[in-house]
Amino acid sequence: MTDARLPIAPGTLTDERSDLGGELRTVGMVWERELIRFVRTRTRILSSFIQPILFLFVLGYGMSTLVGTTEGFTFKKFVFPGIVAMSVVMTAIFSAISIVWDREFGFLREMVVAPVSRASLVVGKTLGGASIATVQGSIMLVLAPLIGVHLTALLVLEVVGLELLMAVAMTTFGVFVASRIQRIEAFQVVMQLLLFPMLFLSGALFPLKGLPAWLAVITRINPLTYAVDPFRRVVFAVQHVPPAAAARFSTGVTLFGYSLPISAEIGVVCAFAALFLTLAVAGFGKPE
């Protein structure tokens, strides 16, 4: 018998080491599964589009009459990056929900009993959810011309990059929450109590300037604030924003009177993602 044809090479299995190639294949497979499942559930694709569009038109048009136009700069233009960000965040979080489903339907067990590291499973799951969220958010960009938001190739690249970062951060957060929760119902409650306050207090829907002090503090604690702001900054950078509008719809996050550069904001989001990735891995499928 030729050993080369044997199922598994001798030696590689006799130890506890995990090989990088195998782990990467695992990440890829878990990622692929997320995408297959997403493509197969048409209702999910549809519903995840309708909500942001609804927000855009209700808020954009509804609020526009109230807020009015500042030197030709509409509220719609202000809120558009926020809505895109919102769409990314919601998709990312609800992708993480699939872990609770996996637990409910037993598939989680197939994953956690496999001879792979938990980190690979969490990373695969995170990248899967983040990819879906990024695609969703990017598709929202087709609405930009309708709103009068000017797009350039570079801007689209920047937006996609920021979407991916935001999506990764929020999926790890979702995976962390989901891995600590046994029941679907509980996940929904937790998300309603966490997700909506986080979204509404992130500056996605209104400028953070001139808020009452207590509200300002909450928005600065909210990690989403630091993910949404760079988004709006890169979009505004290529728009014509008259000075009066810039003052009214201000961007940038000030912390203790210090205005954070975009790199610092991105750093905060990265730290947030790293923290929750670590926590998610630690809490994922531990033996009893």
Add this chain to the structure above:
Amino acid sequence: MATACDQAFRPYAVDTLHGDCRGMTLPPAIRDLAPGRPGLVGDPALEASHLSKRYGDVQAVEDVSFQVARREIFALLGPNGAGKSTTVKMLCTLARPTDGTATVAGFDVRRQPKAVRRRIGLVFQEQTLDDQLTAEENLRFHAVLYRVPKIEVEARIRRVLDLVELADRRRDVVSTFSGGMARRLEIARSMLHTPAVLFLDEPTVGLDPQTRALMWEDVTRLREEAGVTILLTTHYMDEAEYADRIAIIDRGSIVALDTPSNLKAMVSADTVELTTADDPIATARLTAAGFRAKLGTGNVIVFTPNGDSQIARLIDVAGVAVTNVHVHRPSLDDVFLHFTGRQIRADHAEHVLPMRMRARARRR
């Protein structure tokens, strides 16, 4: 040496100790599905010694020890909550023993969990398939997680699907499968990475009798063709009969361990029922001759070891016309009753529906 190699079916028998196994030729079907493990040929496939598991105040498993030889079918038999599943969980590294040790395929479940996981196949009571994926996608997922070499994946998928006769459903989404088909797909999947030991935890709960029979065909075929060792838990008596040996487990401990026939022999004598022309007289004569006989309703009941070989003598001693003889061997139900003082209840399957079905019911 040749016999040792034959027994072992070691696909990568390259340990220096047994390098001569390398020369052996196996039929391709066996060779490619053969379970492999390092360690010495003749070592048990699985060995538990003084395993204990405590959850808070509950002692789920207490001081359980047993060995399972290669290619053996070994059953843990006991009622729900007896500690069968907890024992399996410890053996497949899903739960840490609070005390004791176990080796599976030569590896320590505490210290080498990954090495153990690579060599075991698992089929749980509740389903663990992704029902939105096709049969093939489920298998591919498994192949990657268990490091099946890329070039072999296709051939192995084809083979395991053939093994459970699901080749024609390969590209169908699992949600369209019946419970029995899904269960058989799980068995196929558990064999994809050629495990040395296959764990079947209550594998037929919720399946109809016909599917159960099919599944058992699959399992016994696997043992023959792939030489895999099988450890199963069950609370169905008739299912334990498939096993080479049975460990009866009750309240976390093993109360008896032997082959089904030895267990039965241990328990009690056979029951011989005689229908005679005059039952009271026959009973009296048999009793006088030293048999344990009693008058039944319309027959005489005699308890005796080796009922079959005693028939002629019984008829002779009875001395009246005997019209009918029926020998009844003790069943595993009797065995269980004998060792635990309780009847095992096999009729509560509806309480342990697979998780998936429960979730489905809720979704509706």
